[in-house]
Amino acid sequence: MSDAYVIEVHARTVGIVVREGRKFCFFAAHHDFNSLERCLFGSPAAAQKAAQRCVQEIQPRLQ
Numbered sequence: 001m002s003d004a005y006v007i008e009v010h011a012r013t014v015g016i017v018v019r020e021g022r023k024f025c026f027f028a029a030h031h032d033f034n035s036l037e038r039c040l041f042g043s044p045a046a047a048q049k050a051a052q053r054c055v056q057e058i059q060p061r062l063q
Contacts, residue, residue, distance in 0.1 A: 002019075003018060003019040004016055004017065004018045004019070005017050005024070005044040005047075007026070007044070007047050007048055007051050008048075009048075009051050009052050009055050010055070013029050014028070014029055014030055014032075014033045014051050014054075014055075015027055015028045015029045015030075015033050015036065015047075015051065016029070017041060017044050017047045020040065022042075023040040023041060023042060024040065024041045024042070024043065024044055024046075024047055025038060025039070025040055025041075026038065026039045026040075026041065026047050026050070026051075032054070032055075032058055033051060033054055035054060036050055036051065036054060
């Protein structure tokens with residue numbers, strides 16, 4: 001199993017997760033995802049879902 005994964009939302013790289021023990025630590029690639037910075041997730045898929053929720057929260061502000 002890999003130790004790092006790229007997290008993408010809508011074909012845009014938004015961060016990476018790096019294994020820390022049994023969890024994965026998120027590192028934001030864009031300031032819109034700073035709220036997830038250093039958050040721990042049980043899997044890369046869980047981090048992906050959190051990033052997707054983050055996009056849904058910021059989309060109304062962009063319109």
